[in-house]
Every structure is written in C-alpha cells, then in structure tokens.
Amino acid sequence: MKIRVLGCSGGIGDGHHTTSFLIDDDILVDAGTGVTTLSREALARIDHVFLTHSHLDHILCLPLLLDSVAAGRDQAVVLHALPEVLGILKDHLFNWRIWPDFSRIPSVESPYLHYASLEIGESVHLGEREITAIPANHVVPAVGYLLRGNQGSLLYSGDTASHAALWDSVDQATDLEHLLVECSFATAQEAVARASRHYSSETLAADLALMRPEPAVWVSHLKPGNEAIIMAELEVLVPGRVRPLADGMVFEV
Numbered sequence: 001m002k003i004r005v006l007g008c009s010g011g012i013g014d015g016h017h018t019t020s021f022l023i024d025d026d027i028l029v030d031a032g033t034g035v036t037t038l039s040r041e042a043l044a045r046i047d048h049v050f051l052t053h054s055h056l057d058h059i060l061c062l063p064l065l066l067d068s069v070a071a072g073r074d075q076a077v078v079l080h081a082l083p084e085v086l087g088i089l090k091d092h093l094f095n096w097r098i099w100p101d102f103s104r105i106p107s108v109e110s111p112y113l114h115y116a117s118l119e120i121g122e123s124v125h126l127g128e129r130e131i132t133a134i135p136a137n138h139v140v141p142a143v144g145y146l147l148r149g150n151q152g153s154l155l156y157s158g159d160t161a162s163h164a165a166l167w168d169s170v171d172q173a174t175d176l177e178h179l180l181v182e183c184s185f186a187t188a189q190e191a192v193a194r195a196s197r198h199y200s201s202e203t204l205a206a207d208l209a210l211m212r213p214e215p216a217v218w219v220s221h222l223k224p225g226n227e228a229i230i231m232a233e234l235e236v237l238v239p240g241r242v243r244p245l246a247d248g249m250v251f252e253v
C-alpha cells in the first residue's frame with residue numbers, strides 16, 4: 001500500500017495544500033486542496049473516499065472532484081465516513097443549495113456518489129488493504145484512520161486534541177511503522193487549540209513522551225506561518241522524536 005501526501009497543511013498559501021492522502025491510485029483519505037494537484041485522469045481513478053470529519057479543509061475538493069469526473073466513470077464513488085459526518089454533508093453541502101445531491105443524479109438507481117456509513121473501530125477491506133476508523137477528539141464527530149498494507153501499518157490521527165483512545169490504537173497496532181499526527185498550534189496559542197480541539201506543541205509532546213520509540217512520527221496540519229515555531233518547540237520538548245510531514249511525501253506499508 002502506497003500512501004502519497006497530496007496535502008497536509010493546516011491552511012493554504014505559499015504553495016501549501018490542505019489535507020488529502022492518495023492511497024495507491026484508487027482511494028482518497030480526506031479531500032482537501034491537495035486533490036487539486038492530481039490530473040483529471042488520476043481523479044477519475046478514485047473509487048473510494050474516506051473522510052475524517054466534515055470540516056471544510058478536509059472536504060472542499062470532494063464536490064468538485066465528483067463534478068469533474070463522475071460522469072465519465074462507470075460506477076459510483078463510495079464515500080466512507082461516520083453517519084454523523086454523512087448527515088452533515090447531506091444537510092449542508094450536497095443539498096442543491098451549495099452543490100447538487102450527487103447521490104441522486106443522474107438517477108437514484110445509478111448515482112455518481114454512494115454513501116457508506118463507517119463506525120469507529122470498523123475496518124473496510126479493499127483488496128489486501130485494510131482501513132480502520134479510529135477514535136479522535138475534535139469539535140465535530142471525527143475519526144483518524146489506521147491504514148494497513150502487507151508490510152505494516154500507518155496511523156493518521158485526523159484533527160484531534162489529546163485523546164487516550166487514540167494512543168490505545170497506537171499501542172495496539174504492533175506493526176505500526178508511521179504515525180502521522182496533527183499539531184496545529186504553538187504553545188502560545190494553547191487557548192485556541194483547546195477551544196478548537198487541536199493539539200498544540202505542549203499537549204502533543206506530553207502524549208508523545210509516553211509513546212513507544214519505534215514508529216516514526218510525522219507532524220501534520222501545522223498552521224501556515226507557524227510551522228517553524230511549532231517544530232522548534234517540539235524539538236525542545238521531545239528531542240529528535242518528530243519530523244514535519246510535507247506535501248509529496250510517499251510512504252509504503
């Protein structure tokens with residue numbers, strides 16, 4: 001299983017893209033602006049989209065992806081997410097006012113988009129690849145994903161604040177090669193981090209100090225302009241433990 005980082009920033013500007021990962025050539029995990037880096041041909045090959053949550057930076061390319069390539073495909077794109085997340089998208093996005101309801105066009109019998117509810121702890125198997133929703137702690141219903149190939153696993157936290165259940169998932173994944181964990185804010189923005197339920201350097205470092213040393217740790221969702229200060233703070237608090245995730249990186253598990 002090959003995982004390509006299309007976008008991993010907490011915002012845009014200076015060439016940064018928001019969160020999206022391409023797995024092999026047929027699965028997307030989140031659909032932030034990183035999706036815009038793909039060719040139309042690559043977009044058309046995507047059969048499954050897994051969403052961590054409904055926030056705009058993780059979904060905003062999904063409506064445009066469907067509009068650009070769905071008509072040329074012979075099967076619906078399957079959208080996997082918590083039932084609460086699917087409900088939010090149906091009510092507030094695919095509602096004909098913001099964007100058409102692609103689960104009903106061109107026809108109810110043969111739509112461009114198919115909704116697939118996914119519960120926390122549930123695994124979806126696609127060929128030899130296993131994708132499991134893991135718990136997250138955010139201001140809206142949210143998950144992370146454990147992505148398991150035939151060589152090991154990679155865990156992506158999604159947007160989250162400190163959450164014991166996330167670290168239980170890390171402990172239980174004995175084949176974990178890589179942890180991709182968010183850290184949106186520097187310590188000075190701890191109040192914003194707490195209110196918006198994101199990690200800050202201090203809260204992430206406290207949790208990482210308890211983690212076993214083997215898996216590599218990559219930091220994502222850094223807020224634009226704050227990348228250097230967040231990484232510098234983490235380097236002081238947990239020396240040598242973390243590296244910044246970057247657009248274009250490829251992982252194989």
Ligand SMILES: [Zn+2]
Nearest residue numbers: 053055138159
């Ligand atoms: Zn979010």
Ligand SMILES: [Zn+2]
Nearest residue numbers: 055057058159
């Ligand atoms: Zn986000």
